[in-house]
Amino acid sequence: MPVWAVRPGSYTALRGVALTMPLWLLLHSRNQDFFKPCYASREDLGMTLGIGRAKVSRQLGQLRKAGLLFEVKRGVEPKTKRHRPPARWALDPFTDDLWREKAEVALVRVAEEDGHDGRWLRRAVTALEAFARRSRFLMAAIRDDMPIPPSKPRRRRKKKRNSGPHRS
Numbered sequence: 001m002p003v004w005a006v007r008p009g010s011y012t013a014l015r016g017v018a019l020t021m022p023l024w025l026l027l028h029s030r031n032q033d034f035f036k037p038c039y040a041s042r043e044d045l046g047m048t049l050g051i052g053r054a055k056v057s058r059q060l061g062q063l064r065k066a067g068l069l070f071e072v073k074r075g076v077e078p079k080t081k082r083h084r085p086p087a088r089w090a091l092d093p094f095t096d097d098l099w100r101e102k103a104e105v106a107l108v109r110v111a112e113e114d115g116h117d118g119r120w121l122r123r124a125v126t127a128l129e130a131f132a133r134r135s136r137f138l139m140a141a142i143r144d145d146m147p148i149p150p151s152k153p154r155r156r157r158k159k160k161r162n163s164g165p166h167r168s
Contacts, residue, residue, distance in 0.1 A: 002092050004142050013141035017066045020059040022049055024068055027090035035102055037072075037087035037110065060088075067093065067134040072107065072124050074114050084114065093139035096132050103128055 004011055005021055005028075017024075026048060030038040040048075042056040049056070063069035070091055074084040087110050091099050104125060111121045 002094060004094075004146075005092075011142050011145045013138060013145065014066070017062050017068065020062050023056065023059045024063055024090045027069065027088055028092075031089050033102070035106065037089055037106055039085050039087060041085045063090070067131070067138040070103065070128060070131045072110070072127065074110065075116070075120075078115070091131075091135060093135040093142065096135055096139070100128070100132055 004014065005025060023045065026045065027038050027040075030040065042053045042060070046053050046056040051059075060069060060071070064071060068090060070089045072087045074087055076082065077084055087106075089099070089103055089106075091103070107121060107124045107128065110116070111124070
């Protein structure tokens, strides 16, 4: 678990979303290291956290706006004509090199499972790239507030004595 997620209020860039971090952590835990999106509905997420659907909606919006939540709409189920829950990833801005590839692979799987065409996939990948840029900006803003790790004291090297040829 990232340290910035545990103490979000201590970072200026996350002060507005400090109260939404339990939702972010819930989504992050359901993503299984970015391999699969979370398809839970707002009602399910609210029941897990003990909050209402409207509050979940507000918090999801705050997380999206902050650059911590990537969400892709999945359209309507052809048989039932009901909207599918969106695919959501709670992504760590400090690990974009890890999640970008995995999220793209997961988007391909979502497109295949839901029967989307190539246009949907291109739009989703483009949205992921835009999200990654916002995420990098957030990472820089968080990093500005992070305490600098103490530097290690320099160790002095021992000078090797040149023993040279032995005298007899």
